Every structure is written in C-alpha cells, then in structure tokens.
Amino acid sequence: MATEAELKKIAVKMIEDDSFRASFEADPEEAASSMGITLTEEQAGNIKKGTAEAVGVREAKSIISSIFSS
Numbered sequence: 001m002a003t004e005a006e007l008k009k010i011a012v013k014m015i016e017d018d019s020f021r022a023s024f025e026a027d028p029e030e031a032a033s034s035m036g037i038t039l040t041e042e043q044a045g046n047i048k049k050g051t052a053e054a055v056g057v058r059e060a061k062s063i064i065s066s067i068f069s070s
Helices: 004-016 018-026 029-031 041-069
Strands: none
Touching: 004 018, 004 029, 004 041, 018 029, 018 041, 029 041
C-alpha cells in the first residue's frame, strides 16, 4: 500500500510525463512498481480518475491560453 506522499509522486509524474501516464493507464501497478511504489487496486483506480481530471484541466488551460494569445 502506497503512502500519501508516494501517491502524490505518481500523480505528478502522470501529469508531467505522457509516456508514464500511458504506461500507468495500461498497467497501474507495474508503472508504480517502476518507481519503487506498491499500489492497491483501489489506489490505482483513484489515481487514474484524479489524474484524468487534472490532465483535462491542464489541456483546457492550454486551449484557453492559445485562444487569448492569438
């Protein structure tokens, strides 16, 4: 079971690293393991849900920024 600090590290890496995010979406436990972190299935599901929302916000901000900078 991952600690709260480890879960935050995974979430940040998923937001910043598209390749890691793809790996995590394919196999959350394996991707976390590559960072030396062990996840429960519940933790993996919660991170995937939360990060998808965060990535959506990031992409929305990028789109809005490009509209107003044109």
